[in-house]
Amino acid sequence: MISRRDFLNGAPIAIGAALSPALLNACAETGTVDPFALPSGYYPPAKTGLRGSHDGSWEPMHGVVSGETIEHGAPGETYDLVVIGAGMSGLAAAWYFREAKPDARILILDNHDDFGGHAKRNEFDVNGTFRMGYGGTEAIDTPSGYDPDAMRLLRGVGIEVDRFFEYFDQEFWDREGLSKSILFDAETFGETKLVPGYGSRPWAEFAADMPVSDSAKAEFVRLQTSTEDYLPGLTFDEKYALLRKTSYEDFLRDYARAPEEVINIYKRWGMSFWCVGMDEVPTTLIQNYDGGLPGVAHTLPRTGSRNDDPYIFHFPDGNASIARLMVRSLIPDAMPGSTMEDVVLAKADYTALDRPDQPVRLRLNSTAVKLNNLRDGVAVTYSRAGNTHTVRAGHTIMAGYNMALPYLCDELPEAQVAALGSVPKIPLVYTKVAVPDWQRFKDIGTDFVYYPDGFYKQVEFAYPVSIGGYSAVTTPDEPMVLHMCHVPWVPDTQGPAQWREGRMRILSTPFETFERHVKAQLSQALAGHDFDPERDISAITVNRWPHGYAYSSELIWEPDYASEADKPWVIGRQAIGRIHVANSDAGAKADTGVAMAQAHRAVMEILAA
Structure with missing residues (x-):
């Protein structure tokens, strides 16, 4: 057997999913024969240590990718819709489908031990004081850019974004002198050396404290304060065409004439946002980015951006509260309360997520491993606690990692497989x-x-x-x-x-x-x-x-496509019979509004069919 270390160094592995001892003992604790029951006290947000894609969440799918043979069994349950993935898009898909079909029976499967996808909630007890944080998706970014269907969902689960103007303390930083x-x-x-005051102290004063040469300090100040147009004589459109294919690092070096000591400051500036070095970020992305990057404003003037809305639409646990509100709407017994305010401190009842008598069931620790169209439905097989289970669905929405779809379903055309393989997360x-x-x-x-x-x-x-x-x-x-x-x-x-x-x-x-x-x-x-x-x-x-x-389509290597239909993520999201595709991957943008919009599109495909 190949060890986990061998797999992680590049060799594939095929092993079953693992559940915690508490989960394996669930039936004994609850006194029930329900194989999907969760034990009392089950509460993932309070866990610390290694979370996110925790051990037990990724191994079954890696087994499928490595060639493990999976066969469908006899369907044990039947649903109108099975959603794969309980993240933003999966929960939204269930919400939209139930909005259209209130009596529908829906099963949501997720490979993690908690719902929300990347919108995870982290809780802490610090000397008796309760604190929480976001483990992934952090905000409703630029709600003015959300499409009407996404905004309808937010309002439908109780979110009024304007209330954040009251709840978010925009004066905190100035008041505290930070x-x-x-x-x-x-x-x-x-x-x-730590140098505080970037952007708040005079640039010459900040530069004086930097551990660089005097010439680099002078060039740093010039870069921050200059009003020079580094591409004189070109029209705006000509500048944009040039800078769309010019990285910000090259712009600093070749046009703004910044020395390497200064460029070294900015090489990884956008890593948490674009997740690449500034040698792969087009200068055109800096044009409307309010992130402290100098030198572009007087060459390529600002035209408006995602930052035109203040960045304040944020729950203390990030978008985990949005996931919790969607769960409340779908499975009321799982989340007490009735408002966007009370959901923040509500204690989720995980034992209520997957009860046999409710129309919507959310099944955690369950990894989809095989999908196939039937004559009038879809066979969905998933792995849980090392065992496989098969359910029958009228339709299925894949709202997990889209690139996994070719490994789950052998019915995709080659062009779709190739397209999905080209847009990794x-x-x-x-x-x-x-x-x-x-x-x-x-x-x-x-x-x-x-x-x-x-x-x-x-x-x-x-x-x-x-x-x-x-x-x-x-x-x-x-x-x-x-x-x-x-x-x-x-x-x-x-x-x-x-x-x-x-x-x-x-x-x-x-x-x-x-x-x-x-x-x-x-x-x-x-x-x-x-x-x-x-x-x-x-x-x-x-x-x-x-x-x-989700895959970013904004970076410097992305080609110009002849049409929307030629984009690989658009090719990749095409329905395969009764198997439909959602998730932010389908829109090539890591954004909650996009995840919701793609969920709505997938549901509309089903309703049209």
Whole structure:
């Protein structure tokens, strides 16, 4: 048998799913023969350690990919719709389908031990104080850009986005005197030094503290303050065409004439957003990006962007609360309460997710492993606790990782298989660190530290949101949840191949490595402020997402397509008989609104059929 280590180093493996001892003992605890019952006290959000794609969630699908033979059994249950994936798109698909067909029987399958997909909730008890954070999807980004059907869903589950203007404390940073910082490392810059005040201090004053040469300091200030058009004589359209194929790193070097010491500051600036180095981000993406990147504004003037809405539409647990509200709408017994406010502190009843007498059932720890069209339905086989089960569906919506579809269903045409194989998901890690207070950050005057060459690209505060009885921090002696983001950087590899390599790196990295970097990088940032990581870190949760963001179609290597129909993600989302395709993958954008829109499209396909 091939070991897990062998698989993670590149060799495939085929092993069954694993459930926790608590799950395997569920029937004994509940006194029932229901094979899908969850034990009382089952509550994944409170787990710390290695989460996200936790062990037990990924092995069955990797077995299928490696060639494990799966056969359908006799269907044990029949549903009008089976949804594969209980993330944003899967839950939305169930919601839209039930909106159209209130009496429909729906089964939602998910390979993880919690619902929400990447919208996971992390909870902490820090010396008796309750804190939460987002383990993945963090916000309703630019709700003004959501299509009407996505907005109807948000309103349908009780969300009124305008209320966040009251709940999100937009004055927090100014009131507390907090600003962004850069942690210059000795390996790249010759000295390890934290320099606070990026964007808030005069640029000459900030540059004076940077551990770079005097000439680089002068060039840094020039870059930040210049109003020069670096492409004089060209029209806006000519500039745009040129800069669409010019990386921001090349723009700095070739047009803004920045020295390498300055370029080194920005090489990984957008890693948590675009998940590539700035040598693969087109300069046109910087045009409307309010992220502290200099040099473009007077060459390619701003025309409007995703940032035109304030970035405030955020629950304390990110979009996990949206998932919880959708679950409440679909399975009321699983989520007490009735408002967007009370869902924040509501205690989900996981034992109510999958009861035989309810029209919508959500079955966790269940990985779809085979799909096939029947004459008048779909056979869906999934793996749970090392056993396979088959159900019959009138229709199926694939709302998980779209690239997995060819391994589940052998009915796809070759062009669709090739298209799906060309748009891999993007790996990333969201690590949450609970600390008993944030006084040291207050003393420095920072809430965000960027590491130009760190394992974690950044550490930043939780967003200041108070809603439904949950209060954001108000004084520096209160517990804080810190957010740290790691994206594997493979600078010698271009294009999607780097994400495949990064996925293997993430899966082969043990919790202890993530923990070690947390302690080392916080110690760097808080040096000289009596920080002891063994004493001053209360808990760490690592949300590992080897299949994280949807494929990004905005980066420099993406070709120009002759039509919408030629785009690989559009080819990849075509229905196969009664098997339909949703998920943000189908829109090539890691965005909750896109996930919902693709769910609505898939449901409309079914209703039209």
